[in-house]
Amino acid sequence: MKHKIIFVLLILRLPLFSQDDFSAKKMFEDGNYILALNEYELLLKTDSTNKEWLHHLAVCYLNTNGDKSRAVSPLEKLLLEVNVKSINYYLMGRAYHYDYNFSSAIENFKMFLRTNPINKELVNSANEHIEYCSNAKELMKYPVDxxxxxxxxxxxxxxxxxxxxxxxxxxxxxxxxxxxxxxxxxxxxxxxxxxxxxxxxxxxxxxxxxxxxxxxxxxxxxxxxxxxxxxxxxxxxxxxxxxxxxxxxxxxxxxxxxxxxxxxxxxxxxxxxxxxxxxxxxxxxxxxxxxxxxxxxxxxxxxxxxxxxxxxxxxxxxxxxxxxxxxxxxxxxxxxxxxxxxxxxxxxxxxxxxxxxxxxxxxxxxxxxxxxxxxxxxxxxxxxxxxxxxxxxxxxxxxxxxxxxxxxxxxxxxESVEPKYTVIKGLVTKDVNTDSRVDISITDSETYEIYGEYSPNDINSRYIIILPPGKYFIDIDADGFNSISEEIEILDKISFKSEIIKNIHLTSK
Missing domain, CATH: 2.120.10.30 (TolB, C-terminal domain)
Structure with a gap:
């Protein structure tokens, strides 16, 4: 397949494996990072300081479609070592980048470059990611609503x-x-x-x-x-x-x-x-x-x-x-x-x-x-x-x-683009002719906030309500009449309707 979702890191694989981690090694070498990740997590419960396992766990996190910032934790342990391998600075830069810690990511990429690594592809990648982090800082100042x-x-x-x-x-x-x-x-x-x-x-x-x-x-x-x-x-x-x-x-x-x-x-x-x-x-x-x-x-x-x-x-x-x-x-x-x-x-x-x-x-x-x-x-x-x-x-x-x-x-x-609105309209009738005022209240069924309050026209008893797509409670009250409470849903996508006719009939108590 020519287009990949999961990126593949260019890494310096460490050759030290024991028979206990043979399965993890095999999965790792096959690029099966999902299962290898699970294996390394289990192995580290038996030895939480094993440098090879920590290194490969971080690589697995960075190569799976999950929370890549989880690679920060194992890499932090590796960066406490006396002789830090330069590749781990690069990996930490990647991990901090995914963790939105852009300043620390840049610092680690620069630390990696200062070690004068031989791998030109990783050098280019580190420089590119420094630019990415700088762009990210600016873009996040003005988020889209x-x-x-x-x-x-x-x-x-x-x-x-x-x-x-x-x-x-x-x-x-x-x-x-x-x-x-x-x-x-x-x-x-x-x-x-x-x-x-x-x-x-x-x-x-x-x-x-x-x-x-x-x-x-x-x-x-x-x-x-x-x-x-x-x-x-x-x-x-x-x-x-x-x-x-x-x-x-x-x-x-x-x-x-x-x-x-x-x-x-x-x-x-x-x-x-x-x-x-x-x-x-x-x-x-x-x-x-x-x-x-x-x-x-x-x-x-x-x-x-x-x-x-x-x-x-x-x-x-x-x-x-x-x-x-x-x-x-x-x-x-x-x-x-x-x-x-x-x-x-x-x-x-x-x-x-x-x-x-x-x-x-x-x-x-x-x-x-x-x-x-x-x-x-x-x-x-x-x-x-x-x-x-x-x-x-x-x-x-x-x-x-x-x-x-x-x-x-x-x-x-x-959120800045106006939604399509549905017009709900109809006639309010009563089984007993009185002058009681009719109140119609619309409440958002998710937030329980009142969206609006309405009354029918005094002359023709018709009402009109305009709503965006969503779920609502509609409550109708009038003195001397039984209250009506219903849930209505305004649909969108292909099911959107620009107008809904809904007549209301009130019965006396």
Whole structure:
């Protein structure tokens, strides 16, 4: 698989192992950091000062999709030694970076560089991470006003669930998962990835199911890596033992796949093509590739649809978007004016951050690039960003404390963007005609705060209430009449309704 979620550290492995830690060593050498982590935790209960075990435990923490800052504790013990190995300063810099202790991270990276290490890749990485930490300090001064909603057990599992894609009206979501279902286990202890789909009913995502076997296989990895805004087309990455990985276009009719076409050689080259997206008018294809001739690493490219229906030769998006580092996961807005993508360059606060670039009609190119900000971006890799049509919600995968394990899928809410409102209106009637005043109170059922108080019109007895999506209690009171108390839910996604008619009838006591 060409695109990895878990980074692999370049480390100086220590050769000292005893027969007691043979299993841990074997798992570690195979890259099965999840199981090796468990083994080293058990081993350290028998000898909490073993330097080799502490070192490898830290490496395991840093190589799994969990709380990477847990590597701080074993590394602190190693840094108390008289002769500290330089690699441990580097690892501590990484651990402090994930722990949001950026000043201490920079200090440890500089300590590592002062030891004059031979490994040039680690030297470059340390310098890059010093810049990441400096960027992070600045970005965290101006956090974006957002909230995270974990999509819950119908979507997320104890395995990695990642790269969410929704269509404009959020009627369904597709994503990838490495769960133990219709998938073989790899040497790393993880399972091959498959594509899943979940439909929305009454505003809620239903239990996710495997997408068609036209895409998913048990022996290889498949991933959704792009989708147009309407959801009529998606881009699928299929791992291949011989070819190394290819991009395909999947076509949908009513959420069912009708056909799958492999992209031609102008897109699927001998190099790595990782992710792609297509514009809603089917005229532009953006994709990521590490082919020669770019600005360094993985770059973003654009193909235009030709009159004969084929794709043009790829054009590099240029130095405004691409850097000497990696750019990935392009996603074009429905109006074609904003390109979202991931990058290790620009002003990243650690690994991949999510950026956006606006189309400049004068220069005829995507130019000004802006970091999407913290906490959308974190010291972790932030790879895929999918904006819903109303610009109030977006979807990401992330490792967070409230998650189910590994990467989970979250729905982000931009608090500064006005929600869609539902108008509730109706007629209030009484079984006995009196002049008693009718009071209607709306309370948020989660916070128990009063949202608003209302009264029907004195002349026609009609009322109107405007509410954003959420759950509420509605209480209706009038002297001499029985009170009414109900719970109502204003749905969003595809279940959103702009207007609800709700008549109220009061009965006398």
């Amino acid at each position: 957002i909230s995270f909603e974990n999509l819950g057990k119908n979507i997320n599992s104890s395995f990695d669930d990642y790269y969410p894609f929704v269509n404009n009206d959020e009627s369904y979501i597709q994503f990838n998962s490495k769960r133990n279902e219709f998938s073989v286990e790899e040497n790393s202890g993880q399972f091959k990835s498959n594509v899943y789909i979940s439909n929305v009913s009454l505003g809620k995502y239903q239990k996710a199911k495997l997408l068609s076997k036209k895409i998913n296989t048990e022996e290889e990895s498949e991933e959704i890596v792009g989708m147009n805004s309407s959801g009529s087309k998606s881009i699928i990455y299929k791992d291949d033992y011989l070819l190394g990985g290819e991009l395909y276009m999947a076509f949908y009719d009513n959420k069912s796949i009708t056909k799958i076409d492999k992209f031609d050689k102008s897109i699927n080259s001998k190099n790595a093509e990782i992710a792609a997206c297509i514009s809603d008018d089917n005229q532009k294809l953006f994709f990521a590739s590490d082919r020669p001739g770019g600005y360094g690493g993985v770059d973003l490219y654009l193909c235009q649809r030709l009159p004969n229906g084929k794709w043009s030769e790829p054009n590099n998006l240029g130095p405004y978007v691409n850097t000497y580092m990696d750019e990935d996961f392009p996603s074009i807005s429905s109006d074609g004016k904003t390109l979202y993508f991931s990058s290790k360059g620009h002003s990243s606060m650690g690994g991949y951050d999510i950026f956006k670039s606006k189309w400049d009609p004068i220069k005829s190119k995507f130019s000004y690039v802006q970091n999407m900000g913290f906490p959308i971006n974190t010291p972790e890799d932030n790879l895929n960003f999918r904006l819903a049509s109303d610009d109030r919600f977006a979807y990401v995968s992330a490792v967070r404390k409230e998650g189910f394990g590994g990467l989970d899928i979250y729905r982000i809410k931009f």
